[in-house]
Amino acid sequence: xxxxxxxxxxxxxxxxxxxxxxxxxxxxxxxxxxxxxxxxxxxxxxxxxxxxxxxxxxxxxxxxxxxxxxxxxxxxxxxxxxxxxxxxxxxxxxxxxxxxxxxxxxxxxxxxxxxxxxxxxxxxxxxxxxxxxxxxxxxxxxxxxxxxxxxxxxxxxxxxxxxxxxxxxxxxxxxxxxxxxxxxxxxxxxxxxxxxxxxxxxxxxxxxxxxxxxxxxxxxxxxxxxxxxxxxxxxxxxxxxxxxxxxxxxxxxxxxxxxxxxxxxxxxxxxxxxxxxxxxxxxxxxxxxxxxxxxxxxxxxxxxxxxxxxxxxxxxxxxxxxxxxxxxxxxxxxxxxxxxxxxxxxxxxxxxxxxxxxxxxxxxxxxxxxxxxxxxxxxxxxxxxxxxxxxxxxxxxxxxxxxxxxxxxxxxxxxxxxxxxxxxxxxxxxxxxxxxxxxxxxxxxxxxxxxxxxxxxxxxxxxxxxxxxxxxxxxxxxxxxxxxxxxxxxxxxxxxxxxxxxxxxxxxxxxxxxxxxxxxxxx
Amino acid sequence: xxxxxxxxxxxxxxxxxxxxxxxxxxxxxxxxxxxxxxxxxxxxxxxxxxxxxxxxxxxxxxxxxxxxxxxxxxxxxxxxxxxxxxxxxxxxxxxxxxxxxxxxxxxxxxxxxxxxxxxxxxxxxxxxxxxxxxxxxxxxxxxxxxxxxxxxxxxxxxxxxxxxxxxxxxxxxxxxxxxxxxxxxxxxxxxxxxxxxxxxxxxxxxxxxxxxxxxxxxxxxxxxxxxxxxxxxxxxxxxxxxxxxxxxxxxxxxxxxxxxxxxxxxxxxxxxxxxxxxxxxxxxxxxxxxxxxxxxxxxxxxxxxxxxxxxxxxxxxxxxxxxxxxxxxxxxxxxxxxxxxxxxxxxxxxxxxxxxxxxxxxxxxxxxxxxxxxxxxxxxxxxxxxxxxxxxxxxxxxxxxxxxxxxxxxxxxxxxxxxxxxxxxxxxxxxxxxxxxxxxxxxxxxxxxxxxxxxxxxxxxxxxxxxxxxxxxxx
Numbered sequence: 002x003x004x005x006x007x008x009x010x011x012x013x014x015x016x017x018x019x020x021x022x023x024x025x026x027x028x029x030x031x032x033x034x035x036x037x038x039x040x041x042x043x044x045x046x047x048x049x050x051x052x053x054x055x056x057x058x059x060x061x062x063x064x065x066x067x068x069x070x071x072x073x074x075x076x077x078x079x080x081x082x083x084x085x086x087x088x089x090x091x092x093x094x095x096x097x098x099x100x101x102x103x104x105x106x107x108x109x110x111x112x113x114x115x116x117x118x119x120x121x122x123x124x125x126x127x128x129x130x131x132x133x134x135x136x137x138x139x140x141x142x143x144x145x146x147x148x149x150x151x152x153x154x155x156x157x158x159x160x161x162x163x164x165x166x167x168x169x170x171x172x173x174x175x176x177x178x179x180x181x182x183x184x185x186x187x188x189x190x191x192x193x194x195x196x197x198x199x200x201x202x203x204x205x206x207x208x209x210x211x212x213x214x215x216x217x218x219x220x221x222x223x224x225x226x227x228x229x230x231x232x233x234x235x236x237x238x239x240x241x242x243x244x245x246x247x248x249x250x251x252x253x254x255x256x257x258x259x260x261x262x263x264x265x266x267x268x269x270x271x272x273x274x275x276x277x278x279x280x281x282x283x284x285x286x287x288x289x290x291x292x293x294x295x296x297x298x299x300x301x302x303x304x305x306x307x308x309x310x311x312x313x314x315x316x317x318x319x320x321x322x323x324x325x326x327x328x329x330x331x332x333x334x335x336x337x338x339x340x341x342x343x344x345x346x347x348x349x350x351x352x353x354x355x356x357x358x359x360x361x362x363x364x365x366x367x368x369x370x371x372x373x374x375x376x377x378x379x380x381x382x383x384x385x386x387x388x389x390x391x392x393x394x395x396x397x398x399x400x401x402x403x404x405x406x407x408x409x410x411x412x413x414x415x416x417x418x419x420x421x422x423x424x425x426x427x428x429x430x431x432x433x434x435x436x437x438x439x440x441x442x443x444x445x446x447x448x449x450x451x452x453x454x455x456x457x458x459x460x461x462x463x464x465x466x467x468x469x470x471x472x473x474x475x476x477x478x479x480x481x482x483x484x485x486x487x488x489x490x491x492x493x494x495x496x497x498x499x500x501x502x503x504x505x506x507x508x509x510x511x512x513x514x515x516x517x518x519x520x521x522x523x524x
Numbered sequence: 525x526x527x528x529x530x531x532x533x534x535x536x537x538x539x540x541x542x543x544x545x546x547x548x549x550x551x552x553x554x555x556x557x558x559x560x561x562x563x564x565x566x567x568x569x570x571x572x573x574x575x576x577x578x579x580x581x582x583x584x585x586x587x588x589x590x591x592x593x594x595x596x597x598x599x600x601x602x603x604x605x606x607x608x609x610x611x612x613x614x615x616x617x618x619x620x621x622x623x624x625x626x627x628x629x630x631x632x633x634x635x636x637x638x639x640x641x642x643x644x645x646x647x648x649x650x651x652x653x654x655x656x657x658x659x660x661x662x663x664x665x666x667x668x669x670x671x672x673x674x675x676x677x678x679x680x681x682x683x684x685x686x687x688x689x690x691x692x693x694x695x696x697x698x699x700x701x702x703x704x705x706x707x708x709x710x711x712x713x714x715x716x717x718x719x720x721x722x723x724x725x726x727x728x729x730x731x732x733x734x735x736x737x738x739x740x741x742x743x744x745x746x747x748x749x750x751x752x753x754x755x756x757x758x759x760x761x762x763x764x765x766x767x768x769x770x771x772x773x774x775x776x777x778x779x780x781x782x783x784x785x786x787x788x789x790x791x792x793x794x795x796x797x798x799x800x801x802x803x804x805x806x807x808x809x810x811x812x813x814x815x816x817x818x819x820x821x822x823x824x825x826x827x828x829x830x831x832x833x834x835x836x837x838x839x840x841x842x843x844x845x846x847x848x849x850x851x852x853x854x855x856x857x858x859x860x861x862x863x864x865x866x867x868x869x870x871x872x873x874x875x876x877x878x879x880x881x882x883x884x885x886x887x888x889x890x891x892x893x894x895x896x897x898x899x900x901x902x903x904x905x906x907x908x909x910x911x912x913x914x915x916x917x918x919x920x921x922x923x924x925x926x927x928x929x930x931x932x933x934x935x936x937x938x939x940x941x942x943x944x945x946x947x948x949x950x951x952x953x954x955x956x957x958x959x960x961x962x963x964x965x966x967x968x969x970x971x972x973x974x975x976x977x978x979x980x981x982x983x984x985x986x987x988x989x990x991x992x993x994x995x996x997x998x999x
Binding site: 224226229241250267269270271272286287288289293310312313314325326328329330331333334335336337338339352353354355356357369371372373375377378379380395397403405406407408410426427429 | 526528529530562577579580581582583584876878879882883884885886915916919921922923924925926927928929930940942943944945
């Protein structure tokens with residue numbers, strides 16, 4: 002990895018970033034302070050939390066959220082003040098919105114260092130102010146920021162460029178779920194034809210086909226050791242498949258009274274969480290294939306399940322419009338997230354660090370929630386999602402920022418018009434729109450490996466497509482990204498004609514459960 | 525990740541209060557948590573070691589190698605290796621990655637207690653029945669045993685002092701009567717703390733196997749020594765019905781700030797039942813060392829004392845049988861104990877009621893009545909698009925979804941035990957369940973553990989005969 006600080010110095014002005022108004026329709030001029038306040042109040046049904054001292058750890062991981070939050074506030078305010086003086090002086094010639102972007106960069110960087118330097122912040126800030134007063138050079142200021150071990154990140158790219166690498170055919174009907182294996186070497190896909198197929202990620206070759214389910218598969222999950230795939234089906238069972246031997250696990254997980262809709266392994270692989278059309282969430286002991294706990298989760302079919310990275314929390318969502326956060330060890334509900342409009346939630350996903358959840362709702366939105374505060378932070382739009390249980394993932398783009406932050410985050414989702422959309426998590430801008438499939442794109446997953454960054458998508462057209470990120474590193478940050486629409490077209494041409502397009506589409510839509518056909522019928 | 529959501533009142537409670545579950549796989553006599561607290565090893569009367577997954581309460585692994593009752597268990601620091609000692613005169617070091625035996629060490633006598641070195645899993649110390657304790661190096665296939673002294677340390681007489689041969693002979697005779705009952709490593713493993721049958725505590729240097737300090741603590745046999753997680757507090761259970769906590773000097777300072785002659789072991793607290801004169805089967809520190817827990821002889825109760833004041837804070841009740849080994853989870857208020865009669869493993873935790881406000885986000889729990897103040901614009905009507913747009917505009921925060929904050933507890937994550945899906949292959953006779961007169965059926969796969977509270981009593985009779993085994997070794 003090159004030194005980002007040097008790169009920063011070499012580029013005198015940040016790359017031109019078009020203003021938010023141009024790129025995404027959802028960013029209009031900010032409302033008045035009064036309006037913002039009103040929104041906050043209405044969403045914050047809770048009174049502010051009492052600051053109890055937390056002396057003892059309940060789980061092995063700790064996140065001092067309240068502390069971090071306070072520190073962030075402090076930094077934000079102090080940064081704003083400082084940034085105005087610095088950038089106002091050094092970059093007067095730039096336009097206003099660029100300055101804003103710079104501020105954003107700066108803030109983010111500061112947030113990332115907060116963890117390390119909470120104690121020294123006040124001192125560090127004073128030093129910096131003095132230095133800035135003394136030195137005109139922006140680069141010098143950056144490199145001499147003494148209390149931070151974190152070098153400033155290079156400017157944030159404003160697009161990603163994923164291009165199709167493989168087109169995997171084999172499923173006879175629509176493919177509802179696709180996942181990279183934990184080591185990213187394999188791809189598993191499950192579809193309405195009741196088969197789980199395992200593909201080699203590097204070559205696109207079919208490794209295994211697991212057949213045994215009596216009905217379509219809605220969801221699959223890899224065990225964390227990568228040796229087992231679990232699949233949940235409309236035949237009400239969950240089955241395990243051994244990838245190493247290519248054999249089925251002899252005992253299916255029986256217990257759900259209706260379609261199994263969403264499953265997730267715990268990070269240790271000893272538990273499996275499943276959500277079903279029977280409105281319950283089950284915790285399974287994987288070793289004994291028995292239900293450990295049954296959570297009386299929702300009053301509508303459970304459409305999505307996820308487990309946080311350390312396994313202490315479970316998120317579930319349902320078409321009743323609720324997202325619930327559960328404590329794994331006690332089985333109690335800790336938080337419920339609900340949007341005012343109460344749209345059916347079709348899928349839920351924890352952020353990689355587990356502090357936020359991403360929820361797909363059938364009002365054409367994907368929302369990022371801060372579940373601790375119970376507040377919606379971001380709304381991602383641009384795709385269409387009215388009927389199907391779409392799902393997606395978080396991904397990483399750009400260069401590594403710090404030891405613990407591998408880059409910038411994007412959220413990716415399929416769309417009912419056949420596209421795959423990548424949004425920047427912070428700015429909500431569409432980084433790339435891929436015209437990926439003929440018909441609905443039901444699932445997307447991402448992975449980062451040594452060789453590069455990949456996405457895989459699946460859809461109602463029965464195909465699985467692997468996408469590889471084309472890095473513009475040779476061209477440098479100044480290189481002009483190609484217009485996104487054109488890319489999409491190119492790829493479509495490259496695919497050639499999709500012979501079996503729209504095949505079986507109507508029947509699949511009619512089938513309940515497996516593809517979310519019924520979950521959110523707006524009528 | 526759940527800390528920010530859990531009720532702070534629950535987090536503030538330090539000790540468990542409710543009997544929650546009953547784990548069962550054979551007749552357990554000895555228990556030990558690993559360092560991370562996600563697995564609980566239990567040794568059974570029939571010599572099998574069963575490892576429970578604490579999260580699922582299911583059996584994660586069964587280790588078969590001993591033919592007599594398991595006496596003690598000791599985990600390596602990373603949780604990959606487990607040392608078991610047994611009455612069949614053997615110690616086995618297991619590799620939990622594949623369940624294989626790394627080493628099997630035979631002794632000339634039954635083993636009381638064997639403990640692994642805190643950092644080197646190929647070194648352990650074992651105290652033997654009516655024999656000298658040994659330090660065993662198993663780095664090579666042939667174990668190297670070094671005998672540890674049991675006699676108390678006597679300062680070498682200075683030159684000008686007359687040594688009466690009669691006194692010296694008497695002393696030697698007395699020293700010969702000492703036998704070591706329990707040995708543990710100090711936190712760094714540079715020293716071994718040994719408790720003798722005459723109530724002495726010896727501090728032995730691991731490197732040289734020589735005693736550098738001895739203190740007479742009491743007149744009775746020292747049954748058990750436990751080290752707190754801070755490595756400085758030692759819990760001593762002795763047969764005079766008193767539990768003592770001792771403050772250890774910082775032995776890493778030996779030779780720098782501390783001379784062996786200046787070592788003083790101070791008794792900090794004595795815990796005893798003055799009225800009933802109960803004696804204690806097994807003792808343990810709590811995860812933080814704040815509490816001392818003991819199971820009682822001929823009594824189904826577990827006593828919990830607070831250490832700062834030395835006061836009794838809780839008596840854990842529940843099962844109707846006498847309890848043997850009691851263990852405290854390494855980082856949660858969670859206590860396990862095994863029953864002597866049935867061999868069941870009982871667990872005590874804090875049971876919290878569901879907070880109903882968590883289920884309905886638009887409700888909040890208030891301490892007392894609050895007069896509601898209506899906001900000025902609360903019932904203003906705005907067009908839906910406008911509201912939607914405003915919401916979008918207000919989303920100006922910068923969430924960081926990637927950076928994982930390092931945990932304060934320091935990462936001891938290293939080894940991950942594979943999840944076995946085919947445990948049924950190794951099931952034994954206990955998995956045959958009597959379903960009626962003369963009809964037997966195999967239990968469903970992996971069902972070796974009965975962990976629901978309404979458990980079965982089907983094997984009560986068979987295990988009754990061996991029930992007293994855990995305590996029977998010392999009188």
